[in-house]
Amino acid sequence: DTGVSQDPRHKITKRGQNVTFRCDPISEHNRLYWYRQTLGQGPEFLTYFQNEAQLEKSRLLSDRFSAERPKGSFSTLEIQRTEQGDSAMYLCASSLVGLRLGPLHFGNGTRLTVT
């Protein structure tokens, strides 16, 4: 399967714990995005990378959130000191950007439940 893959699919954690999610984009894609989605809402932008550079972060991304893409391939999203409000689906997407802006291809997402 050469699509975007995310791990884990589901994560249940207790409030105050740290969690880390991983995203493997489509290999030839140079952009990688993280979104968060709650029930009844569209995906909300968190951050994106062009290769290994993090180019934009949403104000939704508090200082408890950090994302990395160390070698311009896979990315991790870490949430420290989780809160119940962090419960959501975390979606990763990748795209190829060159002369034109390619559409996003999404992974299956990681569903986080904070108890």
Place this chain on the structure above:
Amino acid sequence: RKEVEQDPGPFNVPEGATVAFNCTYSNSASQSFFWYRQDCRKEPKLLMSVYSSGNEDGRFTAQLNRASQYISLLIRDSKLSDSATYLCVIFNQAGTALIFGKGTTLSVSS
């Protein structure tokens, strides 16, 4: 005004009906536009890009109106399998973050 706005619906239509959704955007510098489809508890999947001249893919037609800052999606001869949430997506400027609308829910019944 929100960056991207969609009528959440739900739109309840019978099979064979024609239905149209609009999506308005606030940033006149927006460059690229897409429609995505999302099934319940699944990830969004690209339905079609929206080109300036309008484009069609089978039963689906997408239009862009830059003057009024909206995009539209027309679905003809609705099928049961078209039931889903339809999300419009806008590049906010020159290729930075894509902004999603909240989605419009379509329910097609027999």
